[in-house]
Amino acid sequence: MLKLLSSTSSRVHCLTTPTPSLRIKQEPNSVFYALGRLTGLTQRSPKNSFFRACFCSDSSNGSGSGSGSQPAVEVDEKGAESQSGSDSKASSAIVSTYPKPEDYLTVLALPLPHRPLFPGFYMPIYVKDPKLLAALQESRKRQAPYAGAFLLKDEPGTESSTSSETEKSVYDIKGKELFNRLHEVGTLAQISSIQGDQVILIGHRRLRITEMVSEDPLTVKVDHLKEKPYNKDDDVIKATSFEVISTLRDVLKTSSLWRDHVQTYSQHIGDFNFPRLADFGAAISGANKLQCQQVLEELDVHKRLQLTLELVKKEMEISKIQESIAKAIEEKISGEQRRYLLNEQLKAIKKELGLETDDKTALSAKFKERLEPNREKCPPHVLQVIEEELTKLQLLEASSSEFNVTRNYLDWLTVLPWGNYSDENFDVIRAQTILDEDHYGLTDVKERILEFIAVGKLRGTSQGKIICLSGPPGVGKTSIGRSIARALNRKFFRFSVGGLSDVAEIKGHRRTYIGAMPGKMVQCLKNVGTANPLVLIDEIDKLGRGHAGDPASALLELLDPEQNANFLDHYLDVPIDLSKVLFVCTANVVDNIPNPLLDRMEVIAIAGYIADEKMHIARDYLEKTAQETCGVKPEQVEVTDAALLGLIENYCREAGVRNLQKHIEKIYRKIALRLVREGSSNESVISGEVVQSAEAKAEVDETDQHAAANETAAEVESVGNSSHELKSESSVQTSDQPKDPKDATETEKLKETETSKAVEKVSVDASNLADFVGKPVFHAERIYDQTPVGVVMGLAWTAMGGSTLYIETTEVEQGEGKGALHVTGQLGDVMKESAQIAHTLARTILLEKEPANPFFANTKLHLHVPAGATPKDGPSAGCTMITSLLSLAMKMPVRKDLAMTGEVTLTGKILPIGGVKEKTIAARRSEVKTIIFPSANKRDYDELAPNVREGLDVHFVDDYSQIFNLAFDNNTGN
Known part of the structure; x- marks a missing residue:
C-alpha cells in the first residue's frame, strides 16, 4: 500500500540536522498524539528524521531526489503556528502574536x-531556484512563514504514468x-525549516x-477554501x-509500513472529523498524483470519503498481491533451505557412520567396477589412460x-568391450542350414561365408574380412547380412x-567440442x-562429400585389414x-565406389x-510372411502358380523381389477384407464381446436354428454381391449398438450363425489376378512377333x-552420294560412337558380300x-546395330x-561385355531361344545355374562374320 522512496544516499546528510522543535498539542486521544511521537523520534534520531522525510512517498520518480518524497504526517495547526524559527525555544504557554493562516491572501x-x-x-x-529560496527565507524572517503548495500539471502531450519531471x-x-x-487548488503550507535547499x-x-501577482x-x-456543510x-x-x-484495519494485517498511525487513528475515531479522515486515507495511500489531487479538490465531505474509500480499497488489493508474492518467495526459499539443511544433516550422519562418499x-x-571384469583383457595403454583420467577426475x-x-x-572408455569376443560357430552344416532357411539362391554369398567358417575352424580363430555385396535393389543384400551374423x-550392427x-x-569428434561424441564404430x-x-x-556406393571432409577416405582406415587393428577414433584418442x-x-553399382576403397573389399x-527363382522365393518365403502379417490361414486361401507367374511377368519384372513382396501382401490384404466381410474370424474371442455360457448358447442355437439356416443359404447365394456387403455391414452395426436386450440377443444369435458357417476358400488365379492387384504394369517385351527388315533384338x-x-x-x-546416318533414342556418347562404327563396318561387310550394292553410299x-x-549408353549394342543396318x-x-x-x-x-546373367534372364523372359555372346564371356555363362541356361542355344563368337552367318543364313524361322 505504501511505498518507500529510494532516495540517494547523497541526500541523507540534508536530513540529519534535526528540524526545529514543534509544539504539539498533547491530546492522548487524537491522531496528533501519534504524530507527536513521530516528531519526537525525529528529534532524537537523525536516522529517523531521514525515514520520516521519506515516508509515504511516490515512487513514480526514479531519480531518488528529495522532492519525490511526499511524506505525510499530521500536526496540530495551532502548534505549527507557534513555530517561529530554528532558534525559537519551547514554552509551556502558547501566545498567538502573529497573523492567523487565514489572513494570508497573497503567497509564494x-x-x-x-x-x-x-x-x-x-x-x-x-x-533549486535561488530567487525562490531567498524569498522563502525572507518570509520566515518577516514572521510570515507561509507559502502556497500547488501540484504541477503534466506537460501537454504526456501521460501522468510516464511523466518524470x-x-x-x-x-x-x-x-x-x-x-x-x-493546479488551481493547493494547500497553504507553513515553512517549518530551511536547511540548505531543503x-x-x-x-x-x-x-x-485567483490571479498572478508577480512572476519571479x-x-x-x-x-x-472550506468544506461544505455536512451532518455529522x-x-x-x-x-x-x-x-x-x-x-x-484490513491493510494493517498485510502491511506494517503505516501500522502505528492507522492503529492510533482506528482506535480513536471519535476524536477525528470526517474530512480529516478522508485526507488521512488519501495521504497515506500509494495512489497517483491525479487521484490525490482529486481528493484535495473535493469539498463535499461525502464525495471525498468515497474517493478515499476507492483509494484504500486499491491499496488493500495491492497489499494482498504483495502478500501472496512474498509468501510464494518465502515458501520457495524455505524449501531450498530445508533441502540444504537435510543434505547437510545427511552428510553429517554418513560421516559419523563412516559412510561418507x-x-x-x-x-x-x-568406473572401476565396470572395468574390473575386462581388466586382464584390456590393453595396457588403455588402462594407463583410464587411470590418468580417474586421477584427473578427483582433482x-x-x-x-x-x-x-x-x-x-571415462564412461565411454570403460563401457567398451575390450578383449570381449562372442563364441563363434564353426559348424559348417548348421551355418548352411541357417543361410538356406533365410534366403533362396545367393550361392556365391553362402559359399563365401562357409569358406570363412571353414578357415576359422582350421585355424582355431577367425579374422575380420571386408565383403562387398553388389547388385540391384531388392535381391537381399541387406537382409543376408543379418542371416550371416546368425549363422x-x-x-x-x-x-x-x-x-x-x-x-x-x-x-568421431574431438573432445574439445561441445557435445562431442565418438564415431559410429x-x-x-x-x-x-x-x-x-x-x-x-x-x-x-552413395557416400557423399562435403565441407566436413571425404568420408570415403575416412573409411580407408576402417576397412583396411592392415590398419584397422589400430583404428584411432578422434574422441577416444586411443x-x-x-x-x-x-x-x-x-x-x-560398384563403379560409384572409389577405387582405393574398392581395392580393400x-x-x-x-x-x-x-x-523360376522368384516362384520359389514367393512360395517359400514371401507367402508365409504375408499370411502372418495379414492374419490369413493357409487353408483359407489358394494362390495358383499361374497367378504367381502372371504377377512376376506382368507386374514385377525388376531384378529383385521387393516389389513382388508388396504385391503379394496386397493380394493377402484384399483376401483378408473379403474374409471379414463374409463373416470369417480367426480370433477365438473378440475384444469387448461378452462370452455367453454353454447353456445360453445352446438355447440360442435351438431357438434360431431355422433362421440361421435360412440366412446362411441367402448369404451363400449372394457371395460377392454388393447388396450382400451392405447387408453384412448393417448387421455388424446393429450388433455393435443394440437398442434393447431383445436386439442384443438376436445380434448374438446372428454372430454365432456367421462364425459357425463354412466360408469358401478364396482362390487367386490368372483369371482374377487383376481384381486384386489392378491392371498389368508391363506388357510383353517382344514388340514384333515376326521380325521385320532392319530390326534386331539386342540385350x-x-x-x-x-x-x-x-x-x-x-x-x-x-540419292547419289547422300549416304548418312541419323540416330535417336536418348543415346549417350559411347553409344553414338558405336553407331558410327557400326555404319562404317556395315559398309565394308556389304561391299564384301554384295559389291554391286551401293545402298550405304546413296541412302540416308x-x-x-x-x-x-x-x-x-554403352558399347555392347555394336554388333546389334551392324546386323540391323545389314538387314535393311x-x-x-x-x-x-x-x-x-x-x-x-x-x-x-567382338569384345566382351558385362551383365551376362541379367541379359540371359531378359532373353528367357522374351522367349528368345538363340543368344550370341562374345567368346570372352563363355566363362561367365558357364557359371550360371543350370535352370538359367536351360532351353537356350548360345553361340560364342570372336568376329562379326560368325554373327552374319548365324543371323542371315537360316531364315526358315520367318
Whole structure:
C-alpha cells in the first residue's frame, strides 16, 4: 500500500540536522498524539528524521531526489503556528502574536511535481531556484512563514504514468508558464525549516488560486477554501467512514509500513472529523498524483470519503498481491533451505557412520567396477589412460565443465568391450542350414561365408574380412547380412552411409567440442557389447562429400585389414582393435565406389532372379510372411502358380523381389477384407464381446436354428454381391449398438450363425489376378512377333536388371552420294560412337558380300533405339546395330528368336561385355531361344545355374562374320 522512496544516499546528510522543535498539542486521544511521537523520534534520531522525510512517498520518480518524497504526517495547526524559527525555544504557554493562516491572501507559489500536500501533513521539498529560496527565507524572517503548495500539471502531450519531471526542470519554468501549469487548488503550507535547499512544509488548509501577482518568484492571490456543510450524524457519511476504517484495519494485517498511525487513528475515531479522515486515507495511500489531487479538490465531505474509500480499497488489493508474492518467495526459499539443511544433516550422519562418499568417489568406484571384469583383457595403454583420467577426475571440481568432459570420456572408455569376443560357430552344416532357411539362391554369398567358417575352424580363430555385396535393389543384400551374423553366432550392427558427408560420423569428434561424441564404430562396439560383431555398412556406393571432409577416405582406415587393428577414433584418442570385425558392405553399382576403397573389399556380385527363382522365393518365403502379417490361414486361401507367374511377368519384372513382396501382401490384404466381410474370424474371442455360457448358447442355437439356416443359404447365394456387403455391414452395426436386450440377443444369435458357417476358400488365379492387384504394369517385351527388315533384338543391362533392347533402322532418303546416318533414342556418347562404327563396318561387310550394292553410299538412314524416354549408353549394342543396318541393306530379316550383345571394333572383332546373367534372364523372359555372346564371356555363362541356361542355344563368337552367318543364313524361322 505504501511505498518507500529510494532516495540517494547523497541526500541523507540534508536530513540529519534535526528540524526545529514543534509544539504539539498533547491530546492522548487524537491522531496528533501519534504524530507527536513521530516528531519526537525525529528529534532524537537523525536516522529517523531521514525515514520520516521519506515516508509515504511516490515512487513514480526514479531519480531518488528529495522532492519525490511526499511524506505525510499530521500536526496540530495551532502548534505549527507557534513555530517561529530554528532558534525559537519551547514554552509551556502558547501566545498567538502573529497573523492567523487565514489572513494570508497573497503567497509564494511552490510547484510540487509528484504529489499534492494535504492539510495536517508535512512534506520536505528541494528548492533549486535561488530567487525562490531567498524569498522563502525572507518570509520566515518577516514572521510570515507561509507559502502556497500547488501540484504541477503534466506537460501537454504526456501521460501522468510516464511523466518524470525533475526538480531542476520544474524550477526552470518561470512566470506565466508556471502559473498555467499549476493546479488551481493547493494547500497553504507553513515553512517549518530551511536547511540548505531543503524546505520542510506543513499543510494547513486548502487554497484556490485567483490571479498572478508577480512572476519571479511566482506570487499569487488565493482564496481559502472550506468544506461544505455536512451532518455529522448522517448515516451514509458514517457508513462510508466506517468502511474506510475497516479497510485500513484490513491493510494493517498485510502491511506494517503505516501500522502505528492507522492503529492510533482506528482506535480513536471519535476524536477525528470526517474530512480529516478522508485526507488521512488519501495521504497515506500509494495512489497517483491525479487521484490525490482529486481528493484535495473535493469539498463535499461525502464525495471525498468515497474517493478515499476507492483509494484504500486499491491499496488493500495491492497489499494482498504483495502478500501472496512474498509468501510464494518465502515458501520457495524455505524449501531450498530445508533441502540444504537435510543434505547437510545427511552428510553429517554418513560421516559419523563412516559412510561418507562424495560424487567423485562414487563415480570413480563405478568406473572401476565396470572395468574390473575386462581388466586382464584390456590393453595396457588403455588402462594407463583410464587411470590418468580417474586421477584427473578427483582433482576437478564437480561444477566445472572439464569435470563433465572427463566423466563422459571415462564412461565411454570403460563401457567398451575390450578383449570381449562372442563364441563363434564353426559348424559348417548348421551355418548352411541357417543361410538356406533365410534366403533362396545367393550361392556365391553362402559359399563365401562357409569358406570363412571353414578357415576359422582350421585355424582355431577367425579374422575380420571386408565383403562387398553388389547388385540391384531388392535381391537381399541387406537382409543376408543379418542371416550371416546368425549363422556365425555374431552380434549384428547396421548403419547406412548413404548421403553421409561428415567424417566425424565415422571417426568421431574431438573432445574439445561441445557435445562431442565418438564415431559410429565406437557406438557399434558399445551397443553390441563384443569386439567381433558383424557390421553391415549399407549403401556404400552413395557416400557423399562435403565441407566436413571425404568420408570415403575416412573409411580407408576402417576397412583396411592392415590398419584397422589400430583404428584411432578422434574422441577416444586411443587405438581400437577392429581386426576381428567382419564388415559386409552393400552397393547397387560398384563403379560409384572409389577405387582405393574398392581395392580393400572382396566384391561378390548378386544378379537378379529369374522367374523360376522368384516362384520359389514367393512360395517359400514371401507367402508365409504375408499370411502372418495379414492374419490369413493357409487353408483359407489358394494362390495358383499361374497367378504367381502372371504377377512376376506382368507386374514385377525388376531384378529383385521387393516389389513382388508388396504385391503379394496386397493380394493377402484384399483376401483378408473379403474374409471379414463374409463373416470369417480367426480370433477365438473378440475384444469387448461378452462370452455367453454353454447353456445360453445352446438355447440360442435351438431357438434360431431355422433362421440361421435360412440366412446362411441367402448369404451363400449372394457371395460377392454388393447388396450382400451392405447387408453384412448393417448387421455388424446393429450388433455393435443394440437398442434393447431383445436386439442384443438376436445380434448374438446372428454372430454365432456367421462364425459357425463354412466360408469358401478364396482362390487367386490368372483369371482374377487383376481384381486384386489392378491392371498389368508391363506388357510383353517382344514388340514384333515376326521380325521385320532392319530390326534386331539386342540385350541390355542396368542396375535394375537385364532387359531386351530393339535396334530399328529405316531409309529416309535415297540419292547419289547422300549416304548418312541419323540416330535417336536418348543415346549417350559411347553409344553414338558405336553407331558410327557400326555404319562404317556395315559398309565394308556389304561391299564384301554384295559389291554391286551401293545402298550405304546413296541412302540416308535413321537408326532408333526404343524406348525414347529411357537414357541409354554403352558399347555392347555394336554388333546389334551392324546386323540391323545389314538387314535393311540386304532386305533380309533376321531370325525372330535371336538376340545378341557384344562390342565391335572397326575390324569386326567382338569384345566382351558385362551383365551376362541379367541379359540371359531378359532373353528367357522374351522367349528368345538363340543368344550370341562374345567368346570372352563363355566363362561367365558357364557359371550360371543350370535352370538359367536351360532351353537356350548360345553361340560364342570372336568376329562379326560368325554373327552374319548365324543371323542371315537360316531364315526358315520367318
